[in-house]
Amino acid sequence: MKKSYKIFISILFIIFILYMLLYFFPLSFKYKFLYYTDKETNKENNIFYGNEVARYNGKRRTGFILETLEGTYFIYNNKLMLMNKDKIKEAYTSSSLLYGLGKIGENIYFSDDSCTYKVNVDGVSQLIKYKEGIPEIRIMDNAIYSFEGDKVNKYNKNGKKIFEGNIQTSDSDYVGGIKYMFIKNSHVLVNNLGNMYILKPYYYLFNKKKVEYLSIPYVADKKYYINSQTTNDNNSEYIYFENYFLNRMNKEDREIYDKNKYRLTGITTWAYSVWDIRSGQIYNDKFYFITRLHGFFSESHKEVSDKSFFVGSNDAIFLCSMKLDLNTNNSRWYDYENDKVDVDFDILYNGIGKVNQIGSMQIKDGNMYFIVGKEEGNYLCRMNLTSNNIEELHHFDFSSNMYLCTEDMHLRTIDMYISQEWNFFYIDFYDESTDKLKTAILRLDNNGKNPVLVMNTEGEVVMKPLETDK
Numbered sequence: 001m002k003k004s005y006k007i008f009i010s011i012l013f014i015i016f017i018l019y020m021l022l023y024f025f026p027l028s029f030k031y032k033f034l035y036y037t038d039k040e041t042n043k044e045n046n047i048f049y050g051n052e053v054a055r056y057n058g059k060r061r062t063g064f065i066l067e068t069l070e071g072t073y074f075i076y077n078n079k080l081m082l083m084n085k086d087k088i089k090e091a092y093t094s095s096s097l098l099y100g101l102g103k104i105g106e107n108i109y110f111s112d113d114s115c116t117y118k119v120n121v122d123g124v125s126q127l128i129k130y131k132e133g134i135p136e137i138r139i140m141d142n143a144i145y146s147f148e149g150d151k152v153n154k155y156n157k158n159g160k161k162i163f164e165g166n167i168q169t170s171d172s173d174y175v176g177g178i179k180y181m182f183i184k185n186s187h188v189l190v191n192n193l194g195n196m197y198i199l200k201p202y203y204y205l206f207n208k209k210k211v212e213y214l215s216i217p218y219v220a221d222k223k224y225y226i227n228s229q230t231t232n233d234n235n236s237e238y239i240y241f242e243n244y245f246l247n248r249m250n251k252e253d254r255e256i257y258d259k260n261k262y263r264l265t266g267i268t269t270w271a272y273s274v275w276d277i278r279s280g281q282i283y284n285d286k287f288y289f290i291t292r293l294h295g296f297f298s299e300s301h302k303e304v305s306d307k308s309f310f311v312g313s314n315d316a317i318f319l320c321s322m323k324l325d326l327n328t329n330n331s332r333w334y335d336y337e338n339d340k341v342d343v344d345f346d347i348l349y350n351g352i353g354k355v356n357q358i359g360s361m362q363i364k365d366g367n368m369y370f371i372v373g374k375e376e377g378n379y380l381c382r383m384n385l386t387s388n389n390i391e392e393l394h395h396f397d398f399s400s401n402m403y404l405c406t407e408d409m410h411l412r413t414i415d416m417y418i419s420q421e422w423n424f425f426y427i428d429f430y431d432e433s434t435d436k437l438k439t440a441i442l443r444l445d446n447n448g449k450n451p452v453l454v455m456n457t458e459g460e461v462v463m464k465p466l467e468t469d470k
Contacts, residue, residue: 029168029212035202037327038185064101065417065424066108072419073108073119075101076441076455080110080119088454088461092117092124102139104157109144111137116144116159127159140183152199152213154186165211167199182282187326188213189287196220198328216329220269220291220322220345226299229263237347241267244352245295245311253309257297262309266296269320269345283363283385287324288348290316290358290370317351317358319370319383348388360416360425364446369393369423371414378414380423380448393448398427400466403440404456408433422446429457442466 029035066073071084073091080092080101092098096113103109108119109127116128116137128144135146135153143162144155152165182189188199196218204210224232232238242264249257269291280289297309322345351358351372359378361370368383380394396414398405409429417424425442438457444450451466 034205035212036205037202065419066101066103067419068108073101076459086463088463100137100139104139104142107157109139128155138183141186145183163209163211165213167213167215184326198326218328219342220320221342222267222344224265226263241295249309249311257309262297262299264295265298268294281363282324285324286321288321288363288368290361291318291320292316293318315357317355318347319349319358320345320347349383359414362416362418364418369416369418371416394444402453402456402462402464404458405429412437
């Protein structure tokens, strides 16, 4: 009996030692059986409007809008502002640019180069202090996320760390410097170096605070099959785009191209164009985005050879959507030859011959608002996502001296952020005399009417209506 008891105690001791070793010194993610995925993948994300960070010459350029019971918070460079009806006050001023405005419950959060802050009835307080570097911050999924290189940390609303994670590259290379992302159920949709990835969390069995993020390439791609060429030739969209890319083929390729041998076998999105602020959104489990398109001509949809032709468009003039599958993995729809997961997508709007570029976009109440650039100027448009009908709502006019623009200042970008009541536009002008960007903020009603200049290029509160031609 004593011998059996000693053996039992010895086994328990060995199990305890193994558990402690695995807990404090987890094995590499290559032993994936030690990890599990979150089964609750359909939880609602109560953050409706995302927030992104853009960079200009290495400096953060931000503009965020957040609606609360107190009023509408917005960021202007290094100031957190609160708009209540037509009155504006400064809620906080930092020594560096602010970004990452978000909300968890009734608490407001934002970040600067050193901290993440919380705003409540007691005022502004420091929540998370960053020791090294300046991470990218997202207040989404009812949590605070920080991204720095291949590290991901998740905090709760009180700044307590929920987990710390590492990004695993799997079959594709992941490079630090996240340009674009949305978060849902701790999954991250990221755009990096012209490719889109889903970062999928795997939790360590012995310590849920340790998470490994598997980086899975996720590319919107339309495939056309050679053995269905008769069907393709009766498809008006196929013929249209085959001719579109043929017209953009370079002279050398055109000389050796043989239409009887090579046909259009695929259209791929070009994700560089969704690096910019407000150029994509998750809405009703679909990802809507602005992109360029590239056409691929080959003898077979399975073969890539020196004689294949890859033809690209120059401008981001397409509005597209695709079904978002956060549970995708390396085995499903994975193209090992090209190192990507192919996902079919829909082209909602074709700007060929209509606009020079499509800028910021955002979706609200079943309508997509987006900005188009034409030869005669920039316009705000609205698309009904059910009917795809498009209407032109507003022509941006910068002739008013209320903006405080000089002859040396030229329009650079118009970035859009929307609340329930209004559409806000952060308008960047490049000042040649100072080699700097200067920003003004314009507010419109949802129907594009009643333009109000909120702040001019000198950072002064204006809150005055502008004349409009529409």
